[in-house]
Amino acid sequence: MPRFPLASWATLLTLVHLPQALAATPTPPKPAGACPVGATQPGAPAPAAPPVQAGSAPPNPGCPATPQAQNQQVLQAWSQAVGAPAPALVPQGDGQSRLDWQLQIGVDAYRTDIDQPAAQAVYSPNASGDYHRSQASFQVQSLGADGQRWFAQGNLLASNDRSVIARYSDQLMSLQIGGSGASYQWSAGDVATAYSLLSTNLGLRGFAGQWRAGAWSVQGHLGTLAESWEALAQRTPLDGRPARSSYLRDVQGLKLQYEGWTGWQLYLTHQSYEDQDGSQGEAQVWMAPAEARSMTVGLSYQAPELQAQLETGRSRFQEKAAEARTGQATLLNLNGRLGGQNGSGGLAWRLGANDVAAHYSSLGAMATPGLKEVSTGFDWQPEPWLSLGGDARAGKQRTAATAWSDATSTPFESLLLRGNVMLNEWLQGLSLQAQDMRTWQDSGVAADRSLVHTQLSLNLAQGNWFAMAGLTRSTMKDPVNAWGNSRAPGWMMSLSRNWSGEPGVDAWSLSTQLMLNGQRQDSAGQRSSSQSGSFAVTGQHPRWGQLSLNLQAGSFTLPSGQELQQRAYVLDASHPLTRQSALRIYWRLNERNLGQADLATREQTGGLQLSLTL
Numbered sequence: 001m002p003r004f005p006l007a008s009w010a011t012l013l014t015l016v017h018l019p020q021a022l023a024a025t026p027t028p029p030k031p032a033g034a035c036p037v038g039a040t041q042p043g044a045p046a047p048a049a050p051p052v053q054a055g056s057a058p059p060n061p062g063c064p065a066t067p068q069a070q071n072q073q074v075l076q077a078w079s080q081a082v083g084a085p086a087p088a089l090v091p092q093g094d095g096q097s098r099l100d101w102q103l104q105i106g107v108d109a110y111r112t113d114i115d116q117p118a119a120q121a122v123y124s125p126n127a128s129g130d131y132h133r134s135q136a137s138f139q140v141q142s143l144g145a146d147g148q149r150w151f152a153q154g155n156l157l158a159s160n161d162r163s164v165i166a167r168y169s170d171q172l173m174s175l176q177i178g179g180s181g182a183s184y185q186w187s188a189g190d191v192a193t194a195y196s197l198l199s200t201n202l203g204l205r206g207f208a209g210q211w212r213a214g215a216w217s218v219q220g221h222l223g224t225l226a227e228s229w230e231a232l233a234q235r236t237p238l239d240g241r242p243a244r245s246s247y248l249r250d251v252q253g254l255k256l257q258y259e260g261w262t263g264w265q266l267y268l269t270h271q272s273y274e275d276q277d278g279s280q281g282e283a284q285v286w287m288a289p290a291e292a293r294s295m296t297v298g299l300s301y302q303a304p305e306l307q308a309q310l311e312t313g314r315s316r317f318q319e320k321a322a323e324a325r326t327g328q329a330t331l332l333n334l335n336g337r338l339g340g341q342n343g344s345g346g347l348a349w350r351l352g353a354n355d356v357a358a359h360y361s362s363l364g365a366m367a368t369p370g371l372k373e374v375s376t377g378f379d380w381q382p383e384p385w386l387s388l389g390g391d392a393r394a395g396k397q398r399t400a401a402t403a404w405s406d407a408t409s410t411p412f413e414s415l416l417l418r419g420n421v422m423l424n425e426w427l428q429g430l431s432l433q434a435q436d437m438r439t440w441q442d443s444g445v446a447a448d449r450s451l452v453h454t455q456l457s458l459n460l461a462q463g464n465w466f467a468m469a470g471l472t473r474s475t476m477k478d479p480v481n482a483w484g485n486s487r488a489p490g491w492m493m494s495l496s497r498n499w500s501g502e503p504g505v506d507a508w509s510l511s512t513q514l515m516l517n518g519q520r521q522d523s524a525g526q527r528s529s530s531q532s533g534s535f536a537v538t539g540q541h542p543r544w545g546q547l548s549l550n551l552q553a554g555s556f557t558l559p560s561g562q563e564l565q566q567r568a569y570v571l572d573a574s575h576p577l578t579r580q581s582a583l584r585i586y587w588r589l590n591e592r593n594l595g596q597a598d599l600a601t602r603e604q605t606g607g608l609q610l611s612l613t614l
Contacts, residue, residue, distance in 0.1 A: 101140040103614045108133040110586075110607020112161075117598050126603060131161040150179035167237035172229045184211045193221045195255045198296045198313040198329050198356075199269040202364035204251055205232060215260035225249040225273075225363075234281065242282045247275035247289050251363060265300045269313075273363055277320065292317040294362045296329075307335040317361040325400075327360030331367060340381070350377040350391075358400035358407070370398040385422040390415070414439040429461040447479040457492075464498040472519075483524050490519035510539045526559035545575040545582065565594040574609075584609040 114128045134157070141151040158170035165171050178187030186209035193208045194201045206223015226232040226248055234243045253271030275289035296313030311331045318324035332353045340346025358370035373395025380388045393414045401407040416437045423430040435455045440448045457470030470492045478484025494515045501507025518531040532554030539547045550570040557563045568591070574584040587606040593599035 101138070103138045104136065104611065105614070106133075106135045106609060106611040108607055108609045110605055112603070112605045115602040116600070126163050131159065131164075131607075133157070133159040133161060133164055146181070148179070148181040150177070152177045162238075167239060167241075168230055168235070169238065175229070183213065185209065191221065191223070193219070193253070195219065195253065195269045195271075196267065196296060196298055196311055197309075197331055197366045198298075198311050198360075198362060199255070199294065200253045200271045200363055201366055202251070205229065206251070215258055217257045217259070219255040219257070220253065222252045223250075225251055242280070244280050246280060246285060247277070248279040250274050250276060253363075263301050263303050265298075265302075267298050267300075269296045269298075270294070271363060288319040288321065290317065290319045292361045294360075296362075305337050307333075309333045313360070313362070315359075315361045317359065325359040325361075327357035327369070329356040329360045329367060330354070331356075345381045347381075348379040350375070352376070354395075358398045368397075370400070372396055372398065385424065387420040389419070390417045392416075411442045412440065427460070431459045433457045433459060443478065443480050445479050447477075449479070449484070450477045451475070464500075466494075466496045468492070468494045486521055486523035488519055488521040490517065492517040506542050508539050508541045508544075510537065512537050528557055528559050530554065530556045543576075545573065547573045563595050564599070565591075567591045567594070580613045582611050584611070 109130075109132050111130055112126055112128055114126055135155070137153070137155040139151070139153045141149060143149040154175040155173040156170065157165060157173050159165050160169060174190045176187055176189040176191065178185070180186070186207070188207045190203065190205060191208040192203045200221070202225070204221065204223040204225055206221065208219070208221040208223075210217060210219045224232060227244065227246065230237075231244045232248070237243055251271070251273040253269065255267055255269045257265060257267040259265050270293070272291070272293035274291040277289045292315060294313055294315035296311055298309065298311035300309040301307065309331070313329050315327050315329075316324055317327070330353075332351075334351040336349050338347045338349070340348075352375040353373075354367060354375075355372045356367045356369055360367075360369050373393055375391065375393040377391035378389060382388070391414075394412070396409050396411045398410075399405075399408045414437070416435070418435040419433070421432045423432060433456070437451075437453045439451045441450075443449045451474070453472070453474045455470060455472045457468055460467045472488075472490040472492070474486075474488040474490075476484055476486045492515075494513065496511070496513040498512075499508075499510040501509055513536045514534075516531075516533045518529070520527065520529040532552070534550065534552040536550045537548065548570070549572075550568075552568040553566070555563055555565045567589075569589045570587075572584070572586045574582050576582045585608055588604070590603045592601045
């Protein structure tokens, strides 16, 4: 059996049960009807704290939320931000709060067996053998009575299975620390920053923060883009190859925003990056190190019936020993609603115009360089039983000239129409959905390349039963390449059923789903086809745990008439041993390319997992 490198997690275990005092200094009891302990009396100066959320009214009229209520709001916001359960907040009798945090450890031991042709070992990325996988994650937060907080979280992984960690025996998957108060927030380590569509939208290893003062706010980031923490530290991989396959890229940026007018936001961004020359080590990087900077200015408006955004920017990009290139970009997007109530019903409409130069450069910008287009769309509900929608685009995609190719400009158009009809008068829960998508692209000759995809489905939902049956058809035409001409009709069906136990009763909750689909493709006088199906059962019991079974089977018929089959089976069951631990057993079997001896591959994995929550 493999050994488990649990010693690498020993430093995390020292953090277990390290409580943090949170709220204010103990306060003498108040008379009946007074504000709770820790809350400020009306008329007294209020401490800086997060605002009370809707639905979280103070215990007494006229009293603000207690530190415990404020702390709980911050915990909920923190949980949504990090995507993990919030630590438990335990109120104390003296008005303080204590924070209990979690350390989670999981250890896997499993066996993998691969059966494939000896001469074709590339058909499976895995290898036969005994493996282990250990993972630990921690989440810590301290919250004060004034609303200030700090947090730390991380995730470590270790394994001797190179399909789990390709280049190391253990790896730091993520690490982040941070804090916030009434007017600021910051984070360091693995951080993400998003300013606008034309500026910065990326994850980096470094620092990011935000500070607010009245209607003004400032955001900033500073750090390095690297493939991993190990690449950043230039840790030698097990395969002996260079730790980095690209340059380290130093990045920085700033966003200044003003929100002094109701619904309006005015912002200015500036960002830059520079590759560290020579940071690639011994790796072969075919592009020269580069540097770039960009600046954008934008104006947005948000109201229930209208949203608008206008942003324009300019960038400068330069590779080492090459001429600098500049580019401009402008985006305009309008969204509105006519009629309807509470954000539903009526007519929702969209208008957009984008012009992004091929040379425009900005880190993680969500706008595609070289794209120039206008677009419009709508969603309309003229009757409670009828919904219609559509989107249309027209423009051209441009590429810049390089040392190996000329500049290009390819016009395109697209149209998408969709509709949904409720047929409750015929059968309760019955609906008909239809969608038709068409695209056209200039081919350089008289006729355009085109794609037409149509889908029609009938859906039924009654009680715990859900059923669907549908037809699809795709047609591609390419006047330049005959192999690009094809027709692909298809079909699909699904049926599912849920069983739920009575509330408060220890009983199984079950869910089953059956799915079937098939497709035929005719291209250049040749025909191929495929069929597949799957059946899944999942169950959950308050005391016994969880169980899931998944069966899949399919076949693919080649133009030559030869048929290749594939099958997959998955069994996964977990059982809670205590409130803090659980045992999981799993088995997977995957068979591919059955029907041809020199392609057939069989992969089987079975293992145990022990998880602990401290």
